[in-house]
Amino acid sequence: MLFQPINKNYHDYRIERDKDLCINCKVCIRQCAYEAHFWDEARQKVRHDNTKCVGCHRCEALCPTGALCIRLNESEFRPNACWRPIFMKNIYKQADTGGVLLAGMGSPVDIPVYWDNLLLDASQVTNPSIDPLREPMELKTFLGSKPDRVEFAAPAKGKKGKPKLTTKLAPQIELNYPIMFSAMSFGSINFNLHVAMARAATELGICYNTGEGGLHKSLYKYGKNTIVQVASGRFGVHAEYLNAGAGIEIKIGQGAKPGIGGHLPGEKINEKVSETRMIPVGSDAISPAPHHDIYSIEDLHQLIFALKEASRYRVPVSVKIAAVHNVAAIASGIVRAGADIVAIDGMRGGTGAAPAMIRDNVGIPIELAIAAVDQRLRDEGIRNRASIIAAGGTRCSADVVKAIALGADACYIGTAALLAVGCTLCGKCYTGKCPWGIATNDSKLSKRQNPDIAARKMANLIRAWGHEIEEMLGGMGLNSIESLRGNRDKLRAVGLSSTEMDILGVKHAGR
Amino acid sequence: MKAPERYYDFQKDISGCGIFGVIHKKKGLIKGEIPIKAMACMHDRGNGLGGGFAAYGIYPDHADKYAFHLMCDDQAGLDAAEEVLKRYFTIHASEPIPTRRVLSVKNPPVVWRFFLSVKREKPQDLREVFDEKDYVVSVVMKINTGVPGAFVFSSGKNMGAFKGVGFPEDMAEFYRLDEYSAYIWTGHNRFPTNTPGWWGGAHPFTLLDWSIVHNGEISSYGINRRFLCEHSYICTLMTDTEVVAYLLDLLIRKHGLSKDLAAKVFAPPFWDEIARMSDEDKELYTTLRAVYGPAMLNGPFAILVADNTGLMGLNDRIKLRPLLVAEKDDMVFMSSEESAVRLVCPKLDSVWMPKAGEPVIVNLEA
Missing domain, CATH: 3.30.70.20 (Alpha-Beta Plaits)
Structure with missing residues (x-):
């Protein structure tokens, strides 16, 4: 031919x-x-x-x-x-x-998937495993800053009674599962799926993240289960938006494209996207690579507190970064700058559109990043000041369990949520022609996603993972997720070098 | 503090156990034969690789001095440890812990006790440690991690731990515990599955006045020890019980929690119970769990914790290990098995199994 x-x-x-x-x-x-x-x-x-x-x-x-x-x-x-x-x-x-070569979804390149080299423990004889069908099993998770200690006021002299709690917990996001739907903006995926995520998150008692495309006014009612994102393009950001959710997230970077901004092509900007993002129909929505008011860590500090002021200190502020080489030091700076949550997106994280060279060559795997960040924050005695969310390449409930054992408080899932509604990872999201009706705003295509069915599938997925996490926890002899968090003794490595094990803080299997 | 290099690379000991405790609320003295007989009754709960006792009120003549019990591989180890003690403390008395030769106790270490008070002029390196107890703990750590062949296994006031490799009744014989009387006794019989016997690894585990005997395996050990490391406690002893001791020290002595609340950190109420509480309690327990989640003890356990104010018994929150409480007049018994209590006190006023996660706290009166 x-x-x-x-x-x-x-x-x-x-x-x-x-x-x-x-x-x-x-x-x-x-x-x-x-x-x-x-x-x-x-x-x-x-x-x-x-x-x-x-x-x-x-x-x-x-x-x-x-x-x-x-x-x-x-x-x-x-x-x-x-x-x-x-x-x-x-x-x-x-x-x-x-x-420039464009790519969609997470990187398919053959870098090590450390999840596959980590194995979980189970109880045998010396401690009983716990059956989650018969015994309580707790996955409840609180995201937000925790104080160094809990303080009490002693009862007044001569009076009997319990000491009174004087510590006031900073605002927290309460989750029934240690899993949330990751930031996927309205625009990059369509309205039907935002409705579905919002409904599923509400039903499950978890949160979904709006992504950087603002929040459509009809979805404000799901605010308790919404994290609103503020990214460099500031699309759809206004006072009401900042106060709509259970948390605010400043997006600095994304695992699929660390160091660069975003570009939602004009073809994807229809009426609804336009009003939500506050930009004209058909105009390209370009997010700059950096926030133009954040050129340093002290600028981030200011933005964190500007957002806390704007939301009257009612909700925790998260900062999302891509996992890059110095992620531990950066995360430490972010916590010291006042963030209540640090979300870290590994290099296998998904995207609607990214230059292929960036997606496949920039960043580090999430497993190493989580391990490094968790250890650094502990070494500096500030781990309690912020929660850690792991994102990017969480494929199954065992990955969630391993991420938590490495030190994450919760996981963001994006790709898995889209797979739940039919995505086949063809990776052509950037064309806007997604035949599955996901990464498209074409009304003919997007109606292929029924919000009711999509919400049910997403909720089913999280419930299924929840059951599996309970089984794994019970097998390890634990009945609460906080006893798994950072408990790297529950992990063993297979086939990793001593450097890799040192970074992950795990021993080799057999030891 | 920063975790030491390769802090994740540790071996942990796994064991099953039998425990017994008795307290006389009015500080009446209980003869050593009571805990000894009770522990011997639960002989089969151990395998001869660890046994021990803690006794409170045994040094009335030195009640205001720190009673250090040391076990040393040889005289050189003891001499080196004594050098350290001399630097940081005034030594009021120094003597061998009285022992008997027992056939079944092989190669016992040199066991010695010192009665100490803190020097008024503290040496340079600990001059900044203002809290006396912190100072004592620092010196204990210095010896246990820095002096080869020497180990401090008891460091409280008017109390002492006596332990080693062997069945508890052998240890009692060895340490001549029948000659002591105390107002609180705890005893421990150990069934380790994977470690060669080490005298220091036996229970009770002590820190200052705290002594702990523990039956169970703490599945949350991995995170408990990392949490403790953040608070500058380094776990080195390859045993679960060590984390319990340090956590008690952190929560009660440093953070000022009551015993009851510390017990609620170890075995917190379930979230669905919290949901049914009054608003005030809801806030209290939510805050406790959110902040001290990494200090929760998960996995099967029954522990007895003693100090100079009383005795506490606690089970994990789904009661995966046995613990029984019994009362007779001013005495309260806590034990893995009822038989052990009945043997030493056949007529009891009351006997019950405390609920999962519900601490039983008995305080000494006045």
Whole structure:
């Protein structure tokens, strides 16, 4: 097919259509947002263009006769350990366009997933394991600053009675599960999913994070279960917004794209997004790389307190950063600057759009970052002053348990929540054409997400994970999540170097 | 404080146990044979790798002095430890702890006791430690971590711990405990599963006046020790009980919590119980749990905690280890098994099993 541009020759997927099963019903044509399927008038049948397929599997899932199968294109280049196909294809693309390579969702590159090298403990004989179906099992988690100690006033002289509590706890976010829905802005994902997250979070007694796109006014009623985000673009930020939620989060960075800003293309800015973000319909929403009022840690200190003032010290303020090389020192500075929560987003964290080079090469894995931050804050005696949230690449409840054992208070999940509503990780979120109706504001596509069903699925996921976490806790002989938090004795490493184990603060299995 | 290098790389001892405690509320003296017989009755709860007793009120002649009990590998260890003690304390009396030779007790260490008071002129390195108890703890730590072959296993006033490798009745024989009388006794029989016997690893575990005997495994140990490290307590003894002692010191002595509230930190009420409390209690327990979550003792345990004011018994909050309380006149018994109590006091006024997580606190009168 020499008449095609070179990048079209080496497409990623092949659509297999079983001719006997296909009834030419055109469902695939209607479902594919990338127009990979089309009606061939001359042949009077449905045909497809493999080069347009992004591998989202929407057509396959909805084909009524099961005639479709999406496969990787088997066409192979001469093997070359250095010049792997991804690099070659990227060069073909850039030679055509002269543009930056865009990517969606978390990085697929083969860096170690430390979760897979960490194993959990269980009780045998010397202490009984606890059955969560018979005994209480507590996952309740409070996020926010805790004082160094609890103080009491002794009862007045000569009077009997209990000492009276004088410590007033700083504002906390109370969670029934140590899991929250991560920041995914309204705009990057559509309104139906924001409704779903808000409802699921409310039903579960957890929080979801608005992301940087503001909060649509119809969702203010879910405020108790909402964390409102303030990012460098300050989209949709106003006094009422800051007071709408249970917490405020300053977004400094994101694991998928540390050090750079964001860009929501104008095509995604419809009426609703426009009014929520407070920008004109169709205009690009560009978040600068830094906050232009935060060029140093003392500036962050000012913003934290500006937001605390604006919210009358009623809610904790979180600061979210990407996991980068000096994350421990940075986190320490953030806590000292007055943050009540530090959210750390590892390099496998998802995104709606990021330059591929940044996503795949910048940052560090969340496991190492959490371990380093937790230890640093303890070494400095300030761990109690802030809660730690781990984000980026939490795939299952065991990952949550391991993150908490390393020292996190809770986990943010983004990708997992989207998978719960049908995402297949095709990674083309930045096109705005998500055939699953997730990362799109196209009304035809976004209506594929029914908020009621999506809320149910998200809530189911967290409940399922909750049950599994209870089982794992009980197996370890614990009946409360706070006894797992930072309890690295419950972890052992397999196949890690002594440096890695030293950073993670865990022993090797067998010891 | 900053965690020492490779602080995560520790071995911890796992053990099952039998415990017994008795207190005379009016400070009437209880003969040593009572706890000894009771512990011997629970012989099968141990395996001969650890036994011990703590006794309160045994040094009335030196009641205002810190009674240091040391165990040393040899004379050189004792000499080195004595050098340290001389630097920080005035030594009022120094003598071997009286012992008997017992066939089943192999290779006992040199055991010695000192009666000490803090020097008026403190040496340079601890001059800034104003609190006397902090000062004493610092010196204990100095010896236990810095003097090879010497170990301070008791450091309170008018009390002492007596422990080692062997069944409790062997230890009692060895230390001639039948010759002592005390108003509080606790005893411990140990069933370790993984450590070679070390005399210092036996219970009771003590710090200042606190002594603790403990039956259980603390599954939250990993976080408890990291929390303690943040508060400058370094756990070195490879035993769960160490964290209990340090946590008591932190919560009660340093943070000023009552015994009752410290017990509620160790075994807090469940969230659904808290939800049903009055607003005042709700706030109290929510605050306690939020702040002292890392100090919660999770896992099966029954502990007896004694000090110069009384005796406390506490179970974990789902009662995974046995603990029984019995009363007879002014005496209160706490024990793993009722048989042990019945053996030494067949007629009891009352006997009950305390509820999970509910502390039983008996204070000495006046």
